[in-house]
Amino acid sequence: MKNLVRIAMLALVLVVVALVSAVTAMRFAIHGQEVVVPALVGLTPQEADRAVAGLGLQIEIERQYYSPQVPEGRIMTQLPLAGTKVRRGWQVRVAQSMGPQRVSIPDVTNESERAAELNITRRGLEVASTAEIALPGAATGEVVAQSPPANASGVAAPKTSLLVDVGTAPPAYVMPSFVGQRLGSVSRTLQDAGFKLGNVTMAPPAGIVVAPATPVTTPPASASTPPPQPSPTSLIVVQTPPAGQKVFTGAVINFEVR
Secondary structure, three states, X not given: OHHHHHHHHHHHHHHHHHHHHHHHHHHHXXXXXXXXXXXXXXXXXXXXXXXXXXXXXXEEEEEEEOOOOOOOOOEEEEEOOOOOEEEOOOEEEEEEEOOOXXXXXXXXXXXXXXXXXXXXXXXXXXXXXXXXXXXXXXXXXEEEXXXXXXXXXXXXXXXXXXXXXXXXXXXXXXXXXXXXXXXXXXXXXXXXXXXXXXEEEXXXXXOOOOOOOOXXXXXXXXXXXXXXXXXXXXXXXXXXXXOOOEEEOOOEEEEXXX
């Protein structure tokens, strides 16, 4: 009995030792892959690559900024910061200095978007973004504002944002129903609202159904009785676009009348 207890205690001790060894080995394996990010600020990208080469880290130049303090070509900032513990293979993002601002910001307002972009890029600058706005009275497609403004000093980044006018959009309406109304009054209403009257055709007579298997012969119309034509008193039975559809000023409206 004592031998069985002794064997059980020995087995329990061995299991505990194995678990502790496994946890310790796992911790060493995890922390063994960690490295400390070195200080890269003030170095050139080539010097930074050599500094992290043995650590398994990667350098990515994410931004470029003007700086009167940091010489051109040197690293201004880094992320993660120096002294941070990271895993091997981690990417260190840095910003590079372009030195003091030496390029004047051109005035591109009142230029077309294409001309403004060419004017900016030929000076070694970049177009950061282009936004659009509809302004009454402004020339469509022209730059109405820019950031930074012309001849600005102390600019941080070599990028310019543009605001371009896209013209005034025509007013939009929800198409009402004109079915059952007189053509003459509806025509005047449309013209007053800035719409155009399109094709007006006569609808087929109501209540006439033609069987496909039995041809129907229609007596020839008398030369003295012309076919009916739309008139101001005709009633609208079909409209295009239909009621409820979105339309813009200047749209063409077609009717079938009876």
